[in-house]
Amino acid sequence: MRSSDLFLLFLAVFPLSMHYSCSLIHSAKIEGAQALYNCSSNNTFTPNSIYHDNVKTLMSWFSSNASTRTTGFYSTTVAGKNISDTVYGLFWCGYGDAVPRNCHECVINATKWMTSFCAISKEAIIWQEWCFMRYSNHYFLSTMEESPQISLLNNQDYIGQVGLFNSKIWDLMNDLRTEATNALVGSSRYAYKGVNIEQDKEIYGSAWCIPYLSTENCSWCLSDAIATIPTSCCRGKTGGRVFFPSCGVRFELYPFSQPVASTSSGLSTTTNPPLQFL
Ligand SMILES: *[C@@H]1O[C@H](CO)[C@@H](O)[C@H](O)[C@H]1NC(C)=O
Ligand SMILES: *[C@@H]1O[C@H](CO)[C@@H](O)[C@H](O)[C@H]1NC(C)=O
Numbered sequence: 001m002r003s004s005d006l007f008l009l010f011l012a013v014f015p016l017s018m019h020y021s022c023s024l025i026h027s028a029k030i031e032g033a034q035a036l037y038n039c040s041s042n043n044t045f046t047p048n049s050i051y052h053d054n055v056k057t058l059m060s061w062f063s064s065n066a067s068t069r070t071t072g073f074y075s076t077t078v079a080g081k082n083i084s085d086t087v088y089g090l091f092w093c094g095y096g097d098a099v100p101r102n103c104h105e106c107v108i109n110a111t112k113w114m115t116s117f118c119a120i121s122k123e124a125i126i127w128q129e130w131c132f133m134r135y136s137n138h139y140f141l142s143t144m145e146e147s148p149q150i151s152l153l154n155n156q157d158y159i160g161q162v163g164l165f166n167s168k169i170w171d172l173m174n175d176l177r178t179e180a181t182n183a184l185v186g187s188s189r190y191a192y193k194g195v196n197i198e199q200d201k202e203i204y205g206s207a208w209c210i211p212y213l214s215t216e217n218c219s220w221c222l223s224d225a226i227a228t229i230p231t232s233c234c235r236g237k238t239g240g241r242v243f244f245p246s247c248g249v250r251f252e253l254y255p256f257s258q259p260v261a262s263t264s265s266g267l268s269t270t271t272n273p274p275l276q277f278l
């Protein structure tokens, strides 16, 4: 998606703030739920057109397939007789946690919100706590995309040895990049672990790449996401996330994911973490 085509709806944020450079920002809040959207505002379709019908079909496929896909990744194409009516779409429930969580409900919510907030957009993308969904009139299932971009931060500054903290985040994120990159293409490319910072303080981080990304592009994408942490995202903050359509990273001072089975040499959690969203 060209980011200049898009505008943003930001739902329900409390200790969070967001960085972006656009002038068209729409904020909204949905009780009890949190999501970030970008919908194309100048690439739109006519209501009741064939493209519109195809988007509706896509949404129904999303809903019906969300309960049956255990990997949490689903991509499909609703083909139009005319290529200009073809809609490409995907959802992925494996980007927020090592094990897809609340996939069906999350996808149902995402389809509802997309349908209401991106009502006539030819392209739309939504990141929720547990699932990520998008559709477009352009084929995107082999491209690496870093736009639109979301960065979220916890406004609290880290109290303690800030220099040490920053370098621990950097090292942790680069380890996670290697782990996510080394996961098999097509598998759940999610890495998560915790490391000690100082005394009894730990930091937890995750990195993910969309399953179809090549190893090389996963690594590139994550490098770019990590590079925004000390620059535009969240230097010295106690939590932050950078999400692109193709990959993303997150860190917090508390455990926020389930342990990843095969990896992780640092600390990892042994119980399910509480459902926290910064
Ligand atoms: C849509 O966005 C593009 C840039 O991505 C811009 O060049 C074009 O003028 C916009 N069209 C309208 C109708 O706003
Ligand atoms: C799932 O998606 C496919 C197309 O990819 C569609 O044909 C099918 O009806 C959907 N629902 C179920 C339950 O499989």
Ligand SMILES: *[C@@H]1O[C@H](CO)[C@@H](O)[C@H](O)[C@H]1NC(C)=O
Binding pocket: 082, 083, 084
């Ligand atoms: C396909 O759609 C485009 C854009 O709406 C239109 O210009 C073109 O004539 C259509 N082609 C056919 C074969 O209907």
Ligand SMILES: *[C@@H]1O[C@H](CO)[C@@H](O)[C@H](O)[C@H]1NC(C)=O
Binding pocket: 030, 031, 032, 033, 102, 105, 106, 109, 128, 129, 130
């Ligand atoms: C779905 O939306 C409802 C109502 O906004 C919310 O309470 C619920 O937590 C959401 N579920 C998920 C999995 O995001």
Ligand SMILES: *[C@@H]1O[C@H](CO)[C@@H](O)[C@H](O)[C@H]1NC(C)=O
Binding pocket: 142, 143, 144, 145, 213, 214, 216, 217
């Ligand atoms: C990496 O991403 C670029 C940009 O989307 C794409 O052109 C290229 O084919 C990808 N490389 C691989 C090996 O998938």
Ligand SMILES: *[C@@H]1O[C@H](CO)[C@@H](O)[C@H](O)[C@H]1NC(C)=O
Binding pocket: 002, 003, 004, 005, 006, 007, 008, 019, 020, 021, 022, 023, 036, 037, 038, 148, 149, 150, 151
């Ligand atoms: C959504 O699109 C706008 C407009 O180009 C862009 O500036 C903004 O960064 C995007 N939002 C997010 C969350 O990336």
